[in-house]
Amino acid sequence: MNQDQARKLVKDTFTQAFDKNQFLFFIRNLLNHLDESDTTSCNVRRIKDAYKPHVDLSQRLATYYSPDGSRVDILFVRLTNQSKLSRTRTAIRNFVADYLAADRKNAALVAFVSPSENNAWRFSYVKMEYAAAESPSGNIAIEERLTPARRFSYIVGPGESCHTAQARFLDLLQNTQSDPSLSAIEDAFSVEAVTKEFFERYKELFLEVKEALDDLAKKDSTLSAEFTARKVNTADFAKKLMGQIVFLYFLQKKGWLGVAKGQPWGTGPHDFLRKLANGDYGRRNNFFNDTLEPLFYDTLATDRGHEAFCQHFGCRIPFLNGGLFEPLNNYNWRKTEISLPNRLFSNSDPVEEGVTGTGILDVFDRYNFTVNEAEPLEKEVAIDPEMLGKVFENLLGVAERKSKGSFYTPREIVHYMCQESLINYLDTAANTENPIIPRADIEEFIHHGDRIADYDTVTANHGIEMPAAIKDNARLLDEKLAAITVCDPAIGSGAFPVGMMHEIVRARSALTPYIKDARERSVYQFKRHAIQSCLYGVDIDPGAVEIAKLRLWLSLVVDEEDVKQIKPLPNLDYRVVTGNSLLGLDHMDRLFNANRLDELEELRSVVFDEADHGRRAELREKIERLINDITQKGKVFDLGIAFSEVFRTRHGFDVVIGNPPYGFRTVLAADEKSYFRKVRGIQFPTGDVAELFIILSTAELVRPDGILTFIIPKKSLYGESWGNVRKLWLKHSLGFLMDASKAFENVLLEQASFSIRKSAAGPTNKIAVGRLNSDSAVVQVFGTFDQADIFTQDLRNAQIYRGLYPKSLLQKIAKGALADAPATIRGEIGLSNLTEHLTFEVKDGYPCVKGIDIFRYGLKPVGRYIPSHLASKHLPGVAAEKLIAQEIVAHVQNPQPHIVMAMFLDRERRLLNDTCVQIIISDQRLDARFVMAYFHSTFANWYAYNFVYNRAIRTMHLIDYYIRQIVLPRAALDEPATQKPIIARADRIMAAKAENPDADTRVLERENDQLVYQLYALTQEEIAIVEGTTTPTGNATKTQEIIS
DSSP: OOHHHHHHHHHHHHSSSOOHHHHHHHHHHHHSOOBOSOOEEEEGGGSOGGGTTTEEEEEEEEEEEOTTSOEEEEEEEEEOTTOOTTTOHHHHHHHHHHHHHHTTOOEEEEEEEOTTSTTOEEEEEEEOOOOEEEOTTSOEEEOGGGOOOEEEEEEESTTOOOHHHHHHHHHHHHOOSSOOOHHHHHHTTOHHHHHHHHHHHHHHHHHHHHHHHHHHHHHOHHHHHHHHHTTOOHHHHHHHHHHHHHHHHHHHHTTOSSBOTTOOTTOSOTTHHHHHHHTTTOOOSOIIIIIIHHHIIIIITSOOTTTOEETTTTEEOOOOBTTTTSOGGGOOTTTOOOOOOGGGTOOOOEEETTEEOOSHHHHHHTSOBOSSOOBTTEEESSBOHHHHHHHHHHHTTOSSTTOOOOOOOOHHHHHHHHHHHHHHHHHHHHHSSSOOSOHHHHHHHHHHHHHHHHOHHHHHHTTOOOOHHHHHTHHHHHHHHHHOOEEETTOTTSHHHHHHHHHHHHHHHHHGGGSTTOOSOOHHHHHHHHHHHTEEEEESOHHHHHHHHHHHHHHHHTTOOOSSOOOOBOOOTTTEEESOTTSSGGGGGGOTTGGGHHHHHHHHHHHTTOOOHHHHHHHHHHHHHHHHHHTTSOOSOOHHHHTHHHHHHHSSEEEEEEOOOOOSTTTSOHHHHHIIIIISOOOOTTOOHHHHHHHHIIIIIEEEEEEEEEEEEGGGGTOGGGHHHHHHHHHSEEEEEEEEESOSTTOOSOEEEEEEESSOOOTTOOEEEEEEETTTTEEEEEEEEOHHHHBOTTSSOBOGGGGGSOHHHHHHHHHHBOTTGGGTEEEEEOBGGGGGGOBSOOTTEEEEEOGGGEETTEEOTTOOEEEHHHHTTTGGGSOSSEEEEESEEEEEOSSSSEEEOOEEEEOSOOEEBTTEEEEEEOOTTSOHHHHHHHHTSHHHHHHIIIIISTTOOSOEEOOHHHHTTSOOBTHHHHSGGGGHHHHHHHHHHHHHHHHOTTOOOHHHHHHHHHHHHHHTTOOHHHHHHHTTSSOOOOSSSSOEEEEO
C-alpha cells in the first residue's frame, strides 16, 4: 500500500460514522494477517450485571497473533442508548479488561460506538499489564488488582481531524511484508509522540508571532511606546495570545462559541474559529486587530447579560471573566493598532503532500482537541488539558529561537508526589486527636477509591473493596479534603497544583456514595472550591503565573456542564501571584498596621468571584493601597502578606509541593545571596537554590505537622555537600524517597523526590523508597523501611536501593565487609593546575597522567609530560606506588545498566591532573594489585552503583568521599592468602594489556569475579542477583507499582 492509499484508508475509516466492514478492512491492512475464524457475539443478556447499564453489545471480529507471541483481539463494543463515550470511560475500559483477563489475553483493538453521540466513536488500544508477585510460600502468582488495564483512544467520526491517525498509522499500513509487534501497535497510540510533535509546532508558531510583534514595534513608534509604558514584552504577549487561542479551541469543542440566538450552550459549531477566519461572522480586514481583539476584550471579557448575545458577531458567546481575556498589563487595545499579518493565522503554504497551511488555525485544525482530561489509566491521542500543561511548561523558558525551554515534570512523578502528600495530610488531619482510620486504609482510598466507589461489583472481582473505616468516616475525610491548603512556591505551568486538585476531586467524588444527603457534589463544584479555597502558587516569572492561571481555568471549564448558564471564571490574581517565595516571612511578627489584614483578606475573597470589570478594578486598587499601607510601601514581594489568611490562622500550608529551581548563579541576585547568608544567617553548602527552598519551605511555609514534597537534584541522596539536607529529612518524619532518575527529557541533571512531615519522627516511622520506572510509566515502590535500613550511620548516603535487594544478601555483605575500610584506603584528586602545562614532548619532561588515557588495568602509550622544573614541586604530594583511576566513573547501559571503574597500578611516581584520582592503600596487609582487581570486579562495581551512587547515570566522581564508602572484604585481611589467586590473575591481565591494550582478558576477569564472590561467601542465587540474571525480590513482601 502506498502513502496516498494509506492516507485515504485512514480518512475513509475515521472521518465517517462507524462502519463494521470498513473498520475490518482497515484492521486487515494494518495487521496484515488476522484470524477471523473464531468470531463471537455477546448481547446484553450475557453481559455481566455490572456493565449492563453501559454496554449493549460486544463482538469479537478477529484475533491477531503478533510475532512476539502476544494475542490481540479485535472488538466492536456498542454502548447503551443512555451511555456516552466521555462519561463511561472507566466502565467500558473495565469491561474490556474483564474480557481480556478471562483468557489472559494481552491487548485488544476496540471500536467503541455510542448510539446517542451523533456518529462519534472511539478507536482504542486496551492493554493489560499482568504483574507477577511472590507469595509467602515463594510461588509466583498473578496480582491483577495492581495491574488494571490502560486505554489509549483516538477520537474519530464525522467532523474529527484524522491528521494524527494518518501520521501514526502510515508506516504500519505501508509495511505489507512483516506483521507488527505489540510494541509497534502501542507506539501508534503514543500520546507522548503527539505531545512532542504538538509542542514543536506550538513553539514555532509562538516564535513567529513574537517575531512579527517585534517587527511591528520597530516600525510603529506608537505601538512601541504603548508596550514600553505598559511594560509589555513581546514574548509574554505572544504566549498569552497563543494561550487565548488554544483555550478557545477547547471552548469550541464544547460547543460554547457561535451559538445561535435562543439555542442552548453546547450547540455551537466545533469549527467556530475557522468560520470566524473565513468571514462567516462578518468580514474584517485584519484578523487579530479587527476580529480577535474585539472577541477577547469586548466579548469574552464583558458581561452581556444572561443571554450573552454578541451583536458584533451575531451569535451567543459566553462571558468568561477571570482575566484571561483582559489586555496584557491593561494595554490600550482600542487605540493601539496591532495588525499582525493574517497569514500568521491562516494561509495555504504547502506542508507535505496533501497538507497545506502553516498558520495557527491551520496547525490547530489538524489536531483533535478533547475536553476529557487524561487520567492515569485513560488517555486520548489528542490535545487535552493535561497535555497542554506539558506544552506550556516546556515553553516557559523559550523567549527566542536559540532558547531550549523548560522541561515539564513527568506525570508519573507528579501523580505519585500528589497522592503521597494527600495520604500523609489525611493521616495527620484525621488521626491527630484520636487515631480512627488506619494509614493502610487511607492509602487504599487514595490509590483506588475512585474506582471502588463507582464500580463496587466490578472491583470486587479484582479484590478491591472500600475499607470500612473510610465509609464510616466519609464526612470527616471530606471536610479535611475541603479544608486543605496547598502551595507550590515555584509554580511554573501549574503541574503540581493541578495534580493536587485532581487528587482532591477524585477523593471527594469517591466519598460521595458514603455521605448521606450529599448535595452539590459535582466535579465542577469540587474543582471550583479547590481553586478558590485550597490552591496557592508563586513564581518569579510573570509568564509562568499567567500560564498556571490558564491551566487552572481550563481544568475548570472542561467540567462545566450547565447548558443554561455558563459561570464566569474566577479571578486568580491573589491565588497565583508573581514574586520570590523565599522572601518576606521572617518579619511577619513585625508588620505595621497588622489590624488591617482582616480588611485585606475580606477584599481578596470578594474579588475572586467579582464579574463586574469596573468593580473588580476598584477592589484591586483598594487591595494594592492596603498592602502598601501594611508594609509601609515596601517594594519587595512579601509572601506573608500575599497569603496572610494562611499564615495568620494556620501558621503555614498543609502541603507545600513542587519542583523548585536548581542552581545558584542564575537564580539568585547578588543582593539576595547576601541577604540569605549574612542577614538571615542561612547556610546552604551545596550553593544550590534548591537547598535554600528546602530549608525555608520547611521552616516558614509548612505549618507544624504539615507536608513538604519536592523533586530536587538526585545528588541529595548521596552527594557530599548535601549532608545538611539529609539531616533535615531525618530531623522530621520522612515519608518517602524516590529515585526519579532522568525525569526530565534532555536535561543532564538527575532527580529524586522526597516528602517529609514537619514533626519529629516517631519510633515506628517507616520510609517508603522506590524509583520511577520510565519504561512502564509506573512508580515502583520497593517497600517501607526503618531509617537504619536506608541511611548510613554517618548520613553520608541514603541507600534507597537497599530496598530492592534481599535483606539476607545485604546482611551477608555487611558481615563479610571490613568495618574500618575508610581507614584502610583513601583517594586524592589530581592537580588542576597541571593541565595547561601538559605536552607530548619527552625532552626535559616528567610523566603525567590524564584520565582519558586510563583503561582497566592499563595506561595508553600516548606519553604526556610536564616540564621537569614544574614537576619537582608537586612530587612530594604523590605516592611512589599507587593506583591511578579515572576521576569520572563511566555509566554503561548494555547489556544492563552498570558502572565501570577504571584504574591502573603506577610504580613510577607519575603525576596526575584533576581528571584522575590517586588511590593510596595505608594498610600494608593489602596488596595494591588486589585492590585494583577488586575495584574492577563485578561485585565492587555493582555495590558502588547501587549503594554509593544510588544508580546515578552521570557525573559520578571517584573521589575520597565515595571511595571510602565502597566495602572491602574482611577475609582479604584476616586471611591474606586469599589475595594471592586474585593478584596472580591481575598480573597476567596487566601483562597482556601492556603488550596489547585491546587484549581479551575476559576469562581472567571472570575468574577474579568468582574469587571475589567467595570472599563474601555468596551463593549462586546471590551471585545471579548481583550480576542481574535474576530479578531481586526486595526486602518488602512485594514491590508495589503505583499506576501513573
